[in-house]
Amino acid sequence: MHEYPLTQKIIKIAEKYALEHKADHVSKINLVIGNDSGVLADSILLYFEIIAENTICENAEIVIERVKPLLKCKKCGQYFERKPFSFSCTFKDCGGDGEPTEIGREFYVKSIEIE
Amino acid sequence: MSSEINVMESIYSENEKIADELKEELENKNVFSINVLGAPGIGKTSTLIQLIPKIPYKSFVIEGDIASDLDTQKLNALGIQTVQINTGGACHLDSPFIRDAAENLNVQDGIMWIENIGNLVCPAEFFIGEHIKMLIVGVTEGSDKPYKYPLAFEKADVILLNKCDLLPYVDFDEDFFMAGVRKLTNAPVIHISSKSGDGIDEAVNWILSVKK
Numbered sequence: 001m002h003e004y005p006l007t008q009k010i011i012k013i014a015e016k017y018a019l020e021h022k023a024d025h026v027s028k029i030n031l032v033i034g035n036d037s038g039v040l041a042d043s044i045l046l047y048f049e050i051i052a053e054n055t056i057c058e059n060a061e062i063v064i065e066r067v068k069p070l071l072k073c074k075k076c077g078q079y080f081e082r083k084p085f086s087f088s089c090t091f092k093d094c095g096g097d098g099e100p101t102e103i104g105r106e107f108y109v110k111s112i113e114i115e
Numbered sequence: 116m117s118s119e120i121n122v123m124e125s126i127y128s129e130n131e132k133i134a135d136e137l138k139e140e141l142e143n144k145n146v147f148s149i150n151v152l153g154a155p156g157i158g159k160t161s162t163l164i165q166l167i168p169k170i171p172y173k174s175f176v177i178e179g180d181i182a183s184d185l186d187t188q189k190l191n192a193l194g195i196q197t198v199q200i201n202t203g204g205a206c207h208l209d210s211p212f213i214r215d216a217a218e219n220l221n222v223q224d225g226i227m228w229i230e231n232i233g234n235l236v237c238p239a240e241f242f243i244g245e246h247i248k249m250l251i252v253g254v255t256e257g258s259d260k261p262y263k264y265p266l267a268f269e270k271a272d273v274i275l276l277n278k279c280d281l282l283p284y285v286d287f288d289e290d291f292f293m294a295g296v297r298k299l300t301n302a303p304v305i306h307i308s309s310k311s312g313d314g315i316d317e318a319v320n321w322i323l324s325v326k327k
């Protein structure tokens with residue numbers, strides 16, 4: 001829902017690094033977005049085209065790497081994917097309780113390519 | 116010729132930096148800040164109206180809404196010092212908003228309550244310099260909310276289960292609700308009704324026990 005201001009921040013971050021490296025143009029932005037980050041990747045792409053116009057990021061390619069969320073089992077320590085309406089560990093027949101982890105909540109600029 | 120530059124910078128980093136500075140500023144002014152989260156109509160404003168008169172410190176309120184200042188008018192009419200933030204569409208408050216509002220309110224020695232935008236999703240993602248997050252949920256919303264909106268529960272320091280006066284009229288499966296909550300957090304769950312005032316004393320005591 002809040003992708004517009006977030007896209008502005010992405011462009012700000014890319015601009016900052018591009019200027020530090022005296023670049024003329026940013027040709028690519030590599031993002032990492034976890035599936036549980038709450039961020040809609042499609043909306044970022046949509047806003048990016050509009051907001052990047054007339055900036056150093058204009059026409060840059062956005063590459064998005066997605067990360068699947070994992071829970072960590074309190075009993076056996078395994079990381080596993082959550083099933084709907086359940087927090088139970090899916091490793092073999094453990095069935096222990098899983099707790100949330102930061103895996104799947106990533107939202108950062110990994111790197112940029114400049115010219 | 117193109118070259119790749121390593122960035123590894125969180126898109127939230129600017130918000131977090133301002134939030135950290137704000138929290139420190141608030142501590143210097145002896146202000147304890149509570150970020151109030153919950154869906155639209157769950158009773159955030161009603162609960163503040165119940166809690167604030169029972170708190171033995173000065174209260175300051177920041178009201179976040181997409182539009183209108185109805186809640187602010189209501190609180191100011193009760194003599195509670197309140198400022199309004201209209202985000203004009205944004206679904207959460209972020210720290211530059213709060214920093215400006217806190218300056219506006221001239222906060223000092225007391226509690227700053229922030230009624231976040233009514234939304235169970237986005238506000239949970241943004242640290243806005245608060246000391247604690249207070250999540251308000253209700254028996255009218257259904258007992259599956261911890262399963263559907265885990266982040267808000269996970270981040271909450273205290274959960275107020277509101278509208279308990281309506282329990283006889285709704286099918287609220289408390290065991291299912293609590294099982295979901297306990298997978299996510301050990302935060303206390305306090306049953307309240309912001310209509311009858313039941314449970315408000317317990318919530319006040321909890322807040323006073325954690326206030327620095």
Ligand SMILES: Nc1nc2c(ncn2[C@@H]2O[C@H](COP(=O)(O)OP(=O)(O)O)[C@@H](O)[C@H]2O)c(=O)[nH]1
Nearest residue numbers: 155156157158159160161277278279308309310
């Ligand atoms: N029955 C009942 N109604 C409540 C309770 N708390 C709030 N309400 C009602 O719910 C509606 C929304 O409350 P409000 O405080 O404005 O919700 P907010 O949008 O979260 O700030 C109002 O009509 C309140 O009177 C409660 O504990 N019991």
Ligand SMILES: [Mg+2]
Nearest residue numbers: 159160186230
């Ligand atoms: Mg309200």
Ligand SMILES: [Zn+2]
Nearest residue numbers: 073076089094
């Ligand atoms: Zn396990």
